[in-house]
Amino acid sequence: MDILKGERILPVRVISVRLAATIFAFELGEWKGVEIAESELEPFLQPQTDSDQVRAGTSPHSWGQLTLKGTISRARDAIESLLVHSIDSGGVAVLVERRDLAGALVTGETLVDVDKVFDWAEVHGLEPGDFFTNYVEDETEIAMAALSRINDERARLENPVEHARVMKRVADMDSDYVIELMRENERLRQRAREREQPDAPLDGRQRTTLLAIIGALANAAKLDLTQHYKAGEAIAAMLDEQGVKLSGRSIGEHLKSVREAMNRRKV
Numbered sequence: 568m569d570i571l572k573g574e575r576i577l578p579v580r581v582i583s584v585r586l587a588a589t590i591f592a593f594e595l596g597e598w599k600g601v602e603i604a605e606s607e608l609e610p611f612l613q614p615q616t617d618s619d620q621v622r623a624g625t626s627p628h629s630w631g632q633l634t635l636k637g638t639i640s641r642a643r644d645a646i647e648s649l650l651v652h653s654i655d656s657g658g659v660a661v662l663v664e665r666r667d668l669a670g671a672l673v674t675g676e677t678l679v680d681v682d683k684v685f686d687w688a689e690v691h692g693l694e695p696g697d698f699f700t701n702y703v704e705d706e707t708e709i710a711m712a713a714l715s716r717i718n719d720e721r722a723r724l725e726n727p728v729e730h731a732r733v734m735k736r737v738a739d740m741d742s743d744y745v746i747e748l749m750r751e752n753e754r755l756r757q758r759a760r761e762r763e764q765p766d767a768p769l770d771g772r773q774r775t776t777l778l779a780i781i782g783a784l785a786n787a788a789k790l791d792l793t794q795h796y797k798a799g800e801a802i803a804a805m806l807d808e809q810g811v812k813l814s815g816r817s818i819g820e821h822l823k824s825v826r827e828a829m830n831r832r833k834v
Contacts (some may be wrong), residue, residue, distance in 0.1 A: 580681045580706040581662055584674040585655070586631040587684045588647035593630070594696040596820050598642035598794055607639045627702040631675060647674055649691060656681075659687050681706060692803075694817040778821075778828035785825065792826060795819040 591610055597603055610633050635643055651672050653659045660683060665676035681703050688695050723730040782792065790798040799819030806813050 580703060580710060581678040582684055582702065582706070583631060584647060584650055584672065584677045584679060586627070586675075586702075586718070587679065587688075588643045588650060589630050589633070589635070589645050590627055590699050590702060591688060591693045591695070591775055592635075592639050592642035594698055595642060595693070595814075595816055597796070598638050598645070601638050603639045603642070604637065607635070607637050627704070628699050628705055641781040646693070650684075650687065653687060659683055684809075689812060692816075694810065694814050760832050775828045775831055778825050780832075781822070782825040782829045785822070792822055795822045798822055 570683070593603075593608065595603075611630060650659065651674065651831075654661055654672065654677070659679060661677055661679050663676070663678040665673040667673055685695055685699070685703075722733075785792055785798065785802075788801075790801055792798055796816060796819035799817070800815035801824055802818050803813055803815035
């Protein structure tokens with residue numbers, strides 16, 4: 568994504584190689600058929616505090632600070648290694664590259680455009696989910712805030728007298744009025760974001776209905792839904808024949824909810 572593309576270009580929405588791999592590993596929920604234990608996932612979702620600091624928690628931006636262990640650590644390392652290979656082979660371009668004295672990529676400091684990472688993930692059977700989307704939305708907010716400050720500084724340099732007049736006018740405004748203007752600006756920005764993302768999330772009833780339909784189709788295809796990941800791989804193979812690329816592991820995660828959804832619809 569570029570802001571003011573074709574005029575003054577500002578590249579935005581970046582992610583480090585390490586953090587991208589961490590988010591993808593978390594969203595997979597399992598690795599090579601082994602489910603990631605809930606104890607390994609808790610640090611991602613339950614921020615903890617102590618007298619010295621606030622630990623990383625619900626914001627994906629903070630996940631790079633977490634120390635991973637067990638299955639999720641192995642998943643993260645494998646995904647990271649695959650992404651590094653793509654970068655080294657020229658398959659993925661980087662915006663900021665950092666290497667150590669031995670020439671190895673410093674994954675926590677090497678930054679890639681999130682759109683490039685998204686495309687790379689889909690090609691390699693990784694399905695970016697809600698947490699990756701949350702990260703991208705936060706990056707957009709960061710970029711817009713930065714752009715606002717950049718434009719303000721540019722206006723100050725281009726026309727100091729007019730800029731000073733505007734700033735004085737703002738300073739003389741009633742504080743409640745300024746706050747209301749800021750709130751209205753945020754409401755307008757929220758509406759703009761909603762227009763850019765027209766697909767509303769499914770509510771519980773819609774999700775249950777779709778899962779029940781999936782269950783019926785899976786039973787008709789004689790897929791054993793008690794073997795979630797095996798059935799997921801079978802469906803992924805069917806989709807691949809139609810030119811649709813989805814991870815069998817990701818499909819398997821959704822299939823876990825099918826039986827419960829069908830039970831809810833029974834009369």
